[in-house]
Amino acid sequence: MSSDPWGRVDETGTVYVRTADGEQVVGSWAAGSPEEALAYFERKYEGLVVEIGLLEKRVKTTDLSAKDAQTAIDHLREQVDAHHAVGDLDALRGRLDKLVETVEARREERKAQRAKQSDEARKAKEDLVTEAEQLAQSDQWRAAGERLRALVDTWKGLPRLDRKSDDELWHRFSHARSAFSKRRKAHFAQLDAQREEARRTKERLVAEAEGLSGSTDWGPTAARYRELMSEWKAAGRAQREHEDDxxxxxxxxxxxxxxxxxxxxxxxxxxxxxxxxLKEELAEEAEKLLPIEDLKAARAAFRSINERWEAIGHVPRDARPKVEGRMHTVERALQEAEEAEWRRTNPEARARAEGLTGQLQAAVDKLKGQIEQARGQGNSAKADKLERELEGREALLEQALKGLQEFGG
Incomplete structure (x- = not known):
């Protein structure tokens, strides 16, 4: 008879393994020595140790499913419970029991993780739906349309929920997009209709204006032109390709x-x-005040000139804008000088001086372009009027530039 701490072989060749429940028959051995019998069943035990070790490693380091892991554990437990190996079988059972606990813990952890991911996906989709429903009421057609398209891409990247919840949220999301598209389509259809109506109205106004152009009934015709202008402004804009013509x-x-x-x-x-x-002489006298160096003296001198100006009667209508424009130029220069004086005491003076200069320069450049366009179209009256306005703006610009120089600019 041969034995070791976990098993023995009796005289009949029967191999036993020692467990907490007593000895259990492992099998019979007829060929070879008892030592070889124990060694054979000890190797089978070592094989179980290796298999359990490998399974433990897979459970800890891979994404082996709980179902597959439990199947492997049950298979190993059957082998351990069959008592066909010599070794500490109770220790193997303990390791398998612990492994079951680990698998169950992993199962619960993954279940919680899936639940968390599902909750996060649900919250994300609910947020998308809420935003889409808000955008459905927007009148910012371009920006809202682009944002809705971006929301669709975001939705596609989120995991699906349970069928019922996912379908309900998608229905709301899709309905919001459809509502926005319907409103946008109706808006632009209405806008097109309004512009077409404006075109028809303006064509009628143009026809009447052209019919009145040869009238010599000065007062009533001028009044009618003013009415036509009011009707023109009230008509709204026609399509771009018709409006300018x-x-x-x-x-x-x-x-x-x-x-x-x-x-x-x-x-x-x-x-x-x-x-x-007389007014031209006064305008010339006023213009000599430019550029303004002594603001107080210039203001007093202009007041005197203006009092004499007001005492003079009317001038020819077509000459009035130019001569009055000259006075207005000086008056605006005085106002600008007063503002510049105030700005010198203001912490933001330089920034505003630069802004004013930029605005005046832009206005001068714009007027020059308009004058060139009017000359090119043969509209001399309009060009002359714009040139008078340009003179005033250039004088203001010159004054603004001098004011800016006082700040070291």
């Missing part, structure tokens, strides 16, 4: 009429020519 025809008809009226009125204004000369 209609406007040019409308203004052209008015220019023909008012140019003819101005010509007739110029003859009637002969008696006002002396007044014009």
């Amino acid at each position: 209609l406007w040019n025809r409308f203004r052209g008809a008015q220019d023909v009429f008012f140019a003819a009226r101005s010509s007739v009125f110029a003859e009637r204004d002969a008696e006002q020519s002396e007044n014009l000369k």
Whole structure:
């Protein structure tokens, strides 16, 4: 008979293994010595140790599913419970029991993780739905449309929920997008209809304006032109491809009429020519105040000039804008000088001086472009009017630049 701490072989060749429940028959051994029998069943035990060790490692280091892990544990437990090996079988059972606990813990952990991921996905989709429903009421058609498209891409990247929840949220999401598309389509259809109505209205106004351009009934026709202008503004904008052409025809008809009226009125204004000369002399006197160096003295001098100006009667209508523009230029220069004086005591003075200079320069550049365009279109009256305005803006710009230089600019 041969034995070791975990098993023995009796005289009949029966191999036993020692367990907490007593000895259990492992099997019979007829060939070879008892030592070889024990060694054989000890190797089978070592094989179980290796298999259990490998399974423990797989459970800890891989994503082996709980179901597959439990199947492997049950298979190993059957082998251990069959008592076909010599060794500490109770220790192997203990390791298998512990492994079951580990697998169950992993199962619960993954279940909790899946639940958390599901909750996060649900929250993310609910947020997308809420935002989509808010965007569905937006009038920012381009920005809202782009954002809705981005939300769809985000939705596609999120995991699916249970079928019922996912379908309900998608229905709300899809409904919000459809509602926005329907509102946007209705808006632009209405806008197109409004612009078409504006085009028809303006074509009617143009036709009447062109019909009145040859009238010599100065007062009533001028009044009617003013009414036509109000109707034009109230009509709204037509399609872009029609708006500019209609406007040019409308203004052209008015220019023909008012140019003819101005010509007739110029003859009637002969008696006002002396007044014009006097006002031109006062304008020249006022212009000598520029550039303004002594603000207080310039202000007093301009007040005196303005009092004499007001005492003079009317001047010819067509000359009035130019001569008054010259005075307004000086007056604006005075105002600008007063503002510059105030800005010198203001912490933000330089920034505002630079902003004003930029605005005036932009206005001058814009006027020059408009004058060139009007000359190119043969609209001399408009060009002359714009040139008078340009003179004033250039004087303001010159004054603003000098004010800016006082700040070291």
